[in-house]
Amino acid sequence: MGRKFFVGGNWKCNGTSDEVKKIVSILNEAEVPSEDVVEVVVSPPFVFLAFVKSLLRSDFQVAAQNCWVRKGGAFTGEVSAEMLVNLGIPWVILGHSERRLLLNESNEFVADKVAYALSQGLKVIACVGETLEQRESGSTMTVVAAQTKAIADQVSNWANVVLAYEPVWAIGTGKVATPAQAQEVHFELRKWLQENVGAEVAATTRIIYGGSVNGANCKELAAQPDVDGFLVGGASLKPEFVDIIKSAT
Numbered sequence: 001m002g003r004k005f006f007v008g009g010n011w012k013c014n015g016t017s018d019e020v021k022k023i024v025s026i027l028n029e030a031e032v033p034s035e036d037v038v039e040v041v042v043s044p045p046f047v048f049l050a051f052v053k054s055l056l057r058s059d060f061q062v063a064a065q066n067c068w069v070r071k072g073g074a075f076t077g078e079v080s081a082e083m084l085v086n087l088g089i090p091w092v093i094l095g096h097s098e099r100r101l102l103l104n105e106s107n108e109f110v111a112d113k114v115a116y117a118l119s120q121g122l123k124v125i126a127c128v129g130e131t132l133e134q135r136e137s138g139s140t141m142t143v144v145a146a147q148t149k150a151i152a153d154q155v156s157n158w159a160n161v162v163l164a165y166e167p168v169w170a171i172g173t174g175k176v177a178t179p180a181q182a183q184e185v186h187f188e189l190r191k192w193l194q195e196n197v198g199a200e201v202a203a204t205t206r207i208i209y210g211g212s213v214n215g216a217n218c219k220e221l222a223a224q225p226d227v228d229g230f231l232v233g234g235a236s237l238k239p240e241f242v243d244i245i246k247s248a249t
């Protein structure tokens with residue numbers, strides 16, 4: 001396979017200055033596999049981006065949790081792709097289900113942001129995933145294929161894209177997809193890339209899993225052939241995030 005394992009930590013809207021200093025200190029002291037084995041990216045709230053970047057070990061990277069596109073005008077409270085580049089923040093998470101559902105970010109709007117962020121030199125963790133209702137109605141692959149197609153319609157170079165599959169029903173709920181459920185969707189997503197984008201992109205694009213990953217379930221999930229890593233929520237602000245990084249295969 002040869003895809004470098006990827007572990008992202010999405011802190012969401014959490015962390016005080018002291019908690020940020022503590023988790024960064026734990027991460028800086030952690031003995032983890034080398035950068036050749038696992039790529040580690042932490043995503044603090046915007047207000048801590050520069051602070052975390054200034055403290056974090058050089059073999060770990062920082063991501064923003066969203067960005068706006070200058071061409072649409074940077075809205076109050078948002079950060080633009082250009083600002084992230086100026087700050088030296090290399091990664092950005094886009095299309096998170098919480099923004100798709102709560103802020104009505106459409107597939108096309110997310111794809112527009114992915115393409116623009118890439119055009120500005122950012123690397124993108126692009127999130128796709130279905131709700132419990134969509135899964136129970138049997139439309140999981142229809143939904144994630146449409147989300148991925150919208151991105152593929154605007155993106156030709158996937159070298160700086162990591163695709164994150166997030167079963168919405170597993171986010172922050174403590175419900176985690178079984179390894180078989182995760183592998184099934186990851187396999188189908190890679191098959192979709194193979195059939196609609198190309199063999200090289202399908203073989204090289206990391207497809208990571210997000211949804212209640214923790215120190216106890218990460219190993220079994222990581223052992224799945226099409227699970228190339230994780231985007232971790234709550235557990236990424238805890239020492240067990242180091243265990244999740246070590247689950248790199």
Ligand SMILES: CCCS(=O)(=O)CCC(=O)O
Binds near residue numbers: 164212231235
């Ligand atoms: C793919 C997004 C996953 S995430 O960043 O929302 C973390 C979810 C969780 O750990 O519950």
